[in-house]
Amino acid sequence: MFETLRLTRTLYNAGLEQRREAYRKAGKTLSAYDQQRELTALKEACPEYGGVYSHVLQDVFDRLDRAYKSFFSRVKKGAKRAGFPRFKGRDRWDSFKFKQCWDNKKDDWTACGKPIDEGRRINVPKIGAVKIKLHRPLEGKPRSLQIVLDVDQWYAVYTCEVPRAALPETGSSVGVEVGTTWFAVTSDGGFAKNPRYLKFSLKKLRVQQRTVSRRKKGGNRRRKAIQIVAKTHRKIRRQRLDFHHITARRLVNKHDLIAHEDLNVSNMVRSNLARSISDAGWTSFFLILSSKAAEAGRKVIAVDPMYTNQQCSKCGHTCRENRISQARFVCVECGWAENADVNAAKNILQRARIIWPSGLNGSGVSHVVA
Ligand SMILES: [Zn+2]
Numbered sequence: 001m002f003e004t005l006r007l008t009r010t011l012y013n014a015g016l017e018q019r020r021e022a023y024r025k026a027g028k029t030l031s032a033y034d035q036q037r038e039l040t041a042l043k044e045a046c047p048e049y050g051g052v053y054s055h056v057l058q059d060v061f062d063r064l065d066r067a068y069k070s071f072f073s074r075v076k077k078g079a080k081r082a083g084f085p086r087f088k089g090r091d092r093w094d095s096f097k098f099k100q101c102w103d104n105k106k107d108d109w110t111a112c113g114k115p116i117d118e119g120r121r122i123n124v125p126k127i128g129a130v131k132i133k134l135h136r137p138l139e140g141k142p143r144s145l146q147i148v149l150d151v152d153q154w155y156a157v158y159t160c161e162v163p164r165a166a167l168p169e170t171g172s173s174v175g176v177e178v179g180t181t182w183f184a185v186t187s188d189g190g191f192a193k194n195p196r197y198l199k200f201s202l203k204k205l206r207v208q209q210r211t212v213s214r215r216k217k218g219g220n221r222r223r224k225a226i227q228i229v230a231k232t233h234r235k236i237r238r239q240r241l242d243f244h245h246i247t248a249r250r251l252v253n254k255h256d257l258i259a260h261e262d263l264n265v266s267n268m269v270r271s272n273l274a275r276s277i278s279d280a281g282w283t284s285f286f287l288i289l290s291s292k293a294a295e296a297g298r299k300v301i302a303v304d305p306m307y308t309n310q311q312c313s314k315c316g317h318t319c320r321e322n323r324i325s326q327a328r329f330v331c332v333e334c335g336w337a338e339n340a341d342v343n344a345a346k347n348i349l350q351r352a353r354i355i356w357p358s359g360l361n362g363s364g365v366s367h368v369v370a
Contacts, residue, residue, distance in 0.1 A: 001127060001147060001154060007052055009093040011042075011060045016085055019064070032058075032065035052096075053125040055112070059097045077264075094149045098125070101142040101158070113145035113158065122156060132156055151230045166297030173257035175349025177308070177341045178282050181326065184247065185341035187349045192247055197239040205232055240281065248289040252296050259352030260286060261305035303351040312336050313346035 015035050022028045036058050043049045049057065067085035074082040086092075098112035114123045115138075121129040124147065140162035148155040175187035183194040208229045215222035251258050263282060286302070293300045309329075311318040317333035324330050329340040 001124075001130075001149070004052055004056065004096055004127065004147075005093060005149065007049060008056065008060050008096045009088050009090070011049070011057060012064055012093065013087045015061055015064045016087060019068070032061040035061040035064075051126055053098065053112070055099050056096050056126075059099055062099075063097075095146050097144060097146045099144050101145050109142070113142060113156065130156075151227060151234055162295075164295055164297065167253065169256050170254060172255045173349060173353070174251065174255045174259070175345040175347070175352065176251070176258060176260040177345040177348060178260065178285075179341060182341060183243075185339070185345050186251075187342065187345040189339075189342055191341075195239070195243050197236045197243075201232055201236055205229065208232060241284070244281075244285040244288050248285065248292050251289065252292045252298050255298065257299045257301065257352065257356065258289065258293060259301045259303055259349045260289075261308065261348055262302035264302070299356060301352040301356055303348055303355070305348070308347040308351075309340060309344040311343075311347050313338070313343045313350065 018035065019030045022030050039049075039054065039057055064085065071082055071085055100110055101113045102108075103110045111123055111125045115121070115132075115134065116123055116129060119134045120131065122132050122145075124130050138158055138160055140160040142158050142160050144159045146157040146159075148157055177185045179185065180194065182191050184190075184192040186192075208225065212222060212225040212229060215225055263286065286300075290300045292298075307318050310320055310322055312322055312329075312331035312334060314336035315331060315334040317331055319332065321332050322329055323340055325340075327340055328337070329343040330337045
């Protein structure tokens with residue numbers, strides 16, 4: 001598996017080089033298909049690639065193609081730093097993928113990822129029967145299998161097609177304001193604490209980081225110390241993920257319509273530095289929220305967040321003086337007083353209702369700028 005990682009990474013970098021050259025020399029844009037067609041020739045020239053399953057090799061070019069496509073879409077959106085696809089170092093390449101686990105014609109497993117030996121092993125083409133701890137049964141029809149190395153642990157990640165399990169309607173809708181003081185505040189007055197997992201592990205991380213810098217560069221002991229730091233980061237990442245899942249699950253169970261601010265709309269209007277710093281956390285949270293909502297047949301709407309924290313949710317009057325402190329909102333026009341985040345969450349919900357009046361059918365996420 002390490003060898004497959006090495007070979008696929010090299011292939012990705014070579015593919016990137018090839019695309020850059022083709023463009024530089026002839027102004028030609030290569031597609032994933034163009035590159036996949038050369039795989040047979042590649043295997044003849046470099047026999048070691050014969051040791052990697054062909055779908056895995058094809059997927060490398062699909063991945064490169066996706067990197068290009070998302071780069072171009074960022075450019076189109078006018079992102080300041082669009083981030084051209086980069087060459088992958090050893091630390092930036094941790095997975096490979098079998099794109100077809102199920103044979104639709106035979107309605108049975110292909111050779112990729114099939115559990116054997118009563119679920120104690122799985123079949124990984126060109127690698128063999130790999131021991132596995134199948135921690136929960138596979139649901140639905142398996143589509144693809146990704147093998148992922150996470151610091152010092154290997155994971156088999158199956159993507160399965162599962163029939164949608166819509167939840168019964170509750171007749172309730174909610175607006176969600178995210179922030180740094182509170183992770184989320186809802187229009188019905190719910191407050192979700194910001195767990196600050198990183199903060200609690202900072203001390204530990206500092207000690208571990210010091211050990212790394214004390215140790216000789218390129219040495220074995222340093223490599224081990226780096227791995228310990230990576231494990232701490234992994235733990236923080238998992239704690240955060242777990243929290244996101246629980247928080248999203250609560251919202252999806254309770255409400256038919258969930259509204260939040262659209263993070264794709266420029267954050268400049270809010271000019272809040274702390275916010276943009278932890279943006280990554282919310283992006284992941286909103287992704288989890290929308291996939292749970294889609295499964296449950298709920299609606300998630302992202303609205304333009306402009307002035308949501310300066311607008312009065314009662315009379316609509318909008319001015320900076322309404323926000324008398326971080327936590328307090330008092331309308332200078334009508335006197336409406338409320339917690340500032342709850343007020344903002346109510347505005348978010350009201351904007352979503354304009355876009356999607358209740359009672360309409362549909363699910364999933366809409367990105368509408370109102
Ligand atoms: Zn007012």
